[in-house]
Amino acid sequence: MFGLTFEKLLLIGIIAVFLLGPEKLPHYAAQLGRLVRQLRDMANGAKDRMKDEMGPEFDDVDWKKLDPRQYDPRRIIREALTEDEPVKPQSAVISRTGPNPDSAYLQRKRAREGALTGPAPFDSEAT
Known part of the structure; x- marks a missing residue:
């Protein structure tokens, strides 16, 4: 119950007796009992709903x-x-064939170079 052992509950009870006093303790214990009962009824009501x-x-x-x-x-x-599927283990051999010609970096680089070497764009509707 929330990690509370019997010893911890006994200690809380002793502290409550000293703080509240013996005349107020039954009143607060009854209030605590009503609160626990209301919470249990609310949980059961939510479960039924x-x-x-x-x-x-x-x-x-x-x-x-x-x-x-x-x-x-x-x-x-x-x-x-x-x-x-299990991934095949990579071998320790390093490929010396050079960069992949279809890599995204090389594709962007070729596109930039092609845009710079071609004619400038012309918009006939521009003023």
Whole structure:
């Protein structure tokens, strides 16, 4: 329950007795009980409303799968990377053939050079 052990709850109770005093403690304990009961009723009401709105699909949902504590980004990335076919290991041999003629850099460079060597653009409608 929120990481509270019996010893921690006992310590909180002792501090509450000293801070509130024995005459006010029953009143505040009753208020705490009412608050916990209201929160539990609100949670059950939300659960019932969700059951009503979702209909029969409510029972088919795997709630453990949607638990945020199950979210592990490292596991998700690892699974996403291993879904595809395994990548072939690259050899240690370095290619000496030169740059790829179809690389994006060389294509942009050729386009710039072609634009500079051709005639200047002319717009007949320009003033």
